[in-house]
Amino acid sequence: MSLDRLNPQQREAVLTVDGPLLLFAGAGSGKTRVLVHRIAHLIREKRVSPWNIFAVTFTNKAAGxxxxxxxxxxxxxxxxxxxxxxxxxxxxxxxxxxxxxDYGESFVIYDDGDQMTLIKECLEELKLNPKIFNPRAVESRIDAAKNELIEPADYPVDDFFNEQVARVYELYAKKLKANNAVDFGDLLLLPVKLFEGHPEVLQ
Ligand SMILES: Nc1ncnc2c1ncn2[C@@H]1O[C@H](COP(=O)(O)OP(=O)(O)OP(=O)(O)O)[C@@H](O)[C@H]1O
Ligand SMILES: [Mg+2]
Structure with a gap:
């Protein structure tokens, strides 16, 4: 692998392999080039096993x-x-x-539509008027909570609206579990819970 296809900053980032490294650079400036060369460098020169490399992106396109x-x-x-x-x-x-x-191995993944249906069901069961408690607004509060790793019991009830969101969130979580289903937020939240509660799986 030739390091001369990298500028000095890129080369430094590729060769810095001990400890964490944060790279900040603008669009199209060569970040992915750094990452792929870094992975190649770790495997070829540093004798890291390919199966010890884990690289994550946000979009399917970027992963591809x-x-x-x-x-x-x-x-x-x-x-x-x-x-x-x-x-x-x-x-x-x-x-x-x-x-x-406590999920079955064949859990199902709810998409946005499934999630909305379930939230509407919860609103109805809790007798909350969807004209006041807009299902989209409730969904976005729940998603935001999940992104912050906040579980229903810890949801901040700082005003009346959030008090109701907390009730919906609790019921929604219960129903998901009963359906052996996870939503997109769970795909990020649950692995964190797993690693925290069962550190042995990291071995
Ligand atoms: N040091 C370099 N010399 C020449 N070309 C380079 C260099 N670094 C990157 N490039 C080229 O510039 C283009 C953008 O690089 P790259 O895709 O790595 O950037 P990026 O920061 O990941 O972009 P994006 O923000 O779109 O994800 C690519 O065509 C890449 O081959
Ligand atoms: Mg890129």
Whole structure:
């Protein structure tokens, strides 16, 4: 692998392999080039096993691009690296360890439409008027809570609206569990819970 295809800052980022590293750079400035060269460098020069490489992106498109570019540098050895989106990594981790979190292995994944249906069902059951408690607004509060790793019991009830959101969130979580279902937020939240509550799975 040739390091001369990198500018000095990129080269420094590729060669800094001990400890965490945060890279900040603008669009199209060569971030992905750094990441793929860094992965290749770790495997080729630092003798890291490909299966110890885990690279995550937000979009499917970015994951696909990263995989392709790593394969371009490493060939077949790239097959054993794990490069995926946050959400598909979450699914894979949860499928393996679902039972530790009291889910069945064949849990289903609710998309946005399924989630909305379930939230409306909860509003109705709690006799909350959807004209006042807009299902979209409630959904976005629940999603935001999940992104902050806030569970129903810890949801801040600082005003009347949030008090009701907390009730919906609690019922919604109960129903998801009863349906052996997870939503997109759970795909990120549950792996964190798993790692915190069952650190042995990290071994
Ligand atoms: N040091 C370099 N010398 C020449 N070309 C480079 C260099 N670094 C990056 N490039 C080229 O610039 C383009 C953008 O690089 P890259 O995709 O790595 O950037 P990025 O920061 O990840 O972009 P995005 O923000 O779109 O994700 C690519 O065509 C890449 O090959
Ligand atoms: Mg990129």
């Amino acid at each position: 691009e990263m995989k392709e570019r790593v394969a371009g540098l490493l060939g077949q050895r790239a097959d054993d690296t794990w490069i995926s989106t946050f959400h598909s990594a979450g699914v894979r981790i949860l499928r393996k360890h679902a039972t530790r979190l």
